[in-house]
Amino acid sequence: MKTFKLENEPKIESGFRTPNDYFENFSVKMMERLPASEPKVISIFQKRKTLFMMIAAILVLALMIPIIANWSQNKQELDSVALENYITYQSNVNQYDLINELETEDISKIKINVAIEDKAIEDVLAMNSNLENLLLE
Template sequence: MKEFKLNNIPKIESGFKTPDELYFENFSVNLLNQLPKKEPKTISLFQKKKSIIMMVAAVFVLALAIPSLIKNASKRNELDTITLENYLSYQSNINQYDLINALDEEDIKNIDQDIELKDQTIEDILISNNNIEHYIIE
């Protein structure tokens, strides 16, 4: 390897050169001349109309959507009677006496309705149901 001494001549020139002194004196003037000139901002009349139309459309969509959302929300909170009956019938730790004790007077009045069943309807239910012994025992 060759020895490298900083004080020896010829030295390697760098690739960079500084411009003449006028460059630094006129730099700010040249830079400002190259910048684009400010033009006044123009606002289209149709732009305001578009935003107003979009706001009216959004209010219209909300007005149509709110009743359906309220209707769907109320349906989700209600229990389906068939689901409730199936749940109560398959629970082994709940019997008819527990249900009777849980009823209020108002619930009993709601249950106490005159239901007219024809003999043919009762026969059809008993024939189609295979738990006849269960109903006879209770």
């Protein structure tokens, strides 16, 4: 095999050449081509920040709708007549169920002092033929 010597072989010249004094004046020419004022840079993160704020606001509003709906409803208290009529006409509710559900505080609020004379009690017992049923209850 023949030895290869790099210096002896003819070299292929590149087709690209730089003009004379190109790199000496390059920085001056480049500065002349740049615009005088720099353009305003808009960050990508700024757009994301507004997007996150909009999503957070929508989420807060969505969570507040049920709270506002419950708060704005007019809550009507049950009047005692309606409650009494309901309990009276329900056949599956008896006095023992009501007693079991009442607490001692509720019972103390219900107590009403009614002055009944002995004569009135005797009259009711004398007129009532179901005395045995009353005694058993």
